[in-house]
Amino acid sequence: MSINEQTPPRDRIEPSTDWDKVRFRDDPRNNDDDYGYDESRYPPPAWRSRRVWRWGLLILILLAAVLVVFRQPLAAVFWPDTRIQQLLDQGDAALRIGQLSASGGRGARQYYEAALALDGDRSEARAGLAKVAEAALVQARQYTERKQYDRAHAALALANELQVPRANATQVADTLRQHEAGGSDIEPLLKQALAAQAAGRLDGAPDTALPLFQRVLSLQPGRIEALEGREDALSDLLKEAQALLAQGKVAEAGAVIARVRGYDPGHVDLPAAQAALARAGDNGVSRADQDLRARRLEAARKGYEDVLSTSPDEARARQGLDRVAAAYAEQARKQAGDFHFTEAEAALAQAREIAPQSAAVNEAEQALVRARAAEARLDARTSPRQRGQQLADLLDGIAKAEARNDWITPPGESVYDQLRAAQALAPDDARVKSVAARLLPAVTRCYEDELRGNRLRRAQACLSAWQTLSPGASALPEARRQMAQKWIAVGGERLGAGDVAFATQALNEARALAPQAPGLHEFAERVRMARVP
Incomplete structure (x- = not known):
């Protein structure tokens, strides 16, 4: 028998191991205190946590809801071409169903005009308006045949407004007139x-x-x-x-x-x-000018209004009426500065009635609020030492507000508010007079610097402070016109990007600053056409 054929001894035991029962030192299942195992050292992965999944799902649902609700304004902001294309599609749809014009802004004409207001070079919008004009002529012919003459006249008027070829419009108008004459005695x-x-x-x-x-x-x-x-x-x-x-x-x-x-x-x-x-x-404007120079504000107002009732475009009368409103507003500011609040309210009411959107009226209203706050801070029972400390605090507050460019806001803490309080507390104090003389050039520099930097809000705040400190300054009308034109320019750029809300705000600001500013009428028309649902 060979060696390979020999069987091993029966008393030999081969080693064997049950690996499922073996515990290693770093095994999480080993709870033996000898190894110092701590379960907190081995937390489950975050992606396996149900709480994480629930919160993640909730956030995704909220984001989806926001995108659904605000998809149109977001598209208008980030993709203005999408908004224009949407208007063109809506115009095409309205044209297909014959809804050519609607007072609620949902007619084909309004949609195409809104697209044109956002992008004046959009040829599709111009082509759409031409289609609306032709469709209006077709409607005028149809209404004429049906003897619906009022509707025929309205459709013909729409075609003429959209500058349909004159020969075509004349032909339809003649046919309409003949039909009307044939049925009338x-x-x-x-x-x-x-x-x-x-x-x-x-x-x-x-x-x-x-x-x-x-x-x-x-x-x-x-x-x-x-x-x-x-x-x-x-x-x-x-x-x-x-x-x-x-x-x-x-x-x-x-x-x-x-x-x-x-x-x-x-x-x-x-x-x-x-x-x-x-x-x-x-002659009426001249008489009203004389009344205004003599501070006969009521007579001046009546004179200008009489002229405007017959000539609404009379620029001299319109400007004169604006000056009357500014004079009433100036009265209100002066009365408020002297703490004569009843008289200030009466003058402010007159100014507000004439020009409710005027910047001068807004400034007078703010001056009245500031004067009431200044009066509340003053106490006649304070001792000279306390008044001196109050004055020092006010002068320090003026310097800090000037450093922040807080010229007229916030109420009570602005440069102007604290200066008026200091003037009421110690009008003859040399420090107060020096501050007042120094602030006006600083305010004008602030306005010019902020305007050059296209920081419109800050520039307007500085302009308002300038008007408040020196309402009769000869350079103010030109400054107001510049500010208005800056609003028009920036508003036009934002309108072209689809931001109708900002353009509307810019229009209101420009109109309040200078109602006769160059380009204001055209900008207002663009904003009007862009306002569609």
Whole structure:
């Protein structure tokens, strides 16, 4: 038998190990105190925690809800082209269903105009408006065939507003007029108009001469009797206007002349009447200017308002009325500075009634609040030593507020508030006078520096402080105009990026600073067109 064939001895035991029962020193299952095992050293992974999963799921749900609710404003801010494309799509949809224009801003015209306001070079918006004009002409023809003449006139007016080709519009207008004339009995209308003219009932009601003549001419534009009757009636009205001007009743005369212009802008006697009205308006403005210089504010206000009632675009009268409001606001500031609050409130009410959005009115309101706060800090029973300490604290507060550029806000802690309090406490103190003389140049420098840096809010705060410290400064009107134009420029840039809310705010700021600022009207029109749901 060979060695390999020999069997091992039966008494030999081979080593074996149950590895599932072996415990190692670093095994988490080993709770033996000899190894000093601590379960806190081996926490489970964070991704296995149910609490982490629950919070993560909740955060994801909240983020999804925010994105759903605010998807449109977020898209307008971060992707302005998305907002423009959305407006174009909405305009296309409204055009397809025939909703060409709507007062609520949901018509095709309004959507295309809003897109054009955000991007003036968008050719799709211009093409859309041209389609709206053509669709309006189609609607006018359809309404004419259905004898819905009021709707036909409205559709034709929309087409003309969107500058449809004149030849096409004229053709539709002629067809509409022919249809209207074919279904109307003109002779009774003409007889009624002539009878009203003979009775001296020229205007003021639907059954008077001029409205009846207009109805006849709308149906038959060449009817000689109606043309001659209207001419004579308008001449009689202009004679009434001349009589009113001779009596100094400019507003009443202007109303009569406006009615004549509405009936026939080309009347032969109208230019002479308008020239007489303009001369009367110039005289009225001159008299109001004299009243304003003499501080007769109530008379000046009435004079300017009379002129504006007949000539709403009269710039001199508008500017004069703004000066009246500023004068009332200045009165309110002075009365508040002397702690005469009843008189200050009365003057402020007048200014607010004339120009509620004026920056001067806003500054007067703030001055009144500051004066009340300053009065509350003063106590006549304090000793000279205490008053001296109060003055020192105020001067120190002025220096700190100046370093922070807190010229007019916050109330009670601004440079201006504390200066007025110091002046009320010690008006003859040399330190107070020195601070007052030093602050005005500092405020003007602040305004110029902040404006150059396009920091509009801070620049406007410095401008307000300048106006408060020196309301009659000759450089203020130009500074206000510059500030307004800066608001217009920045607002226009933000509007182009889709930020309609900021553009609206910029428009309000510019309008309050300088209502006649160059470019304000155009910017206001862009903002108006961009405001769609």
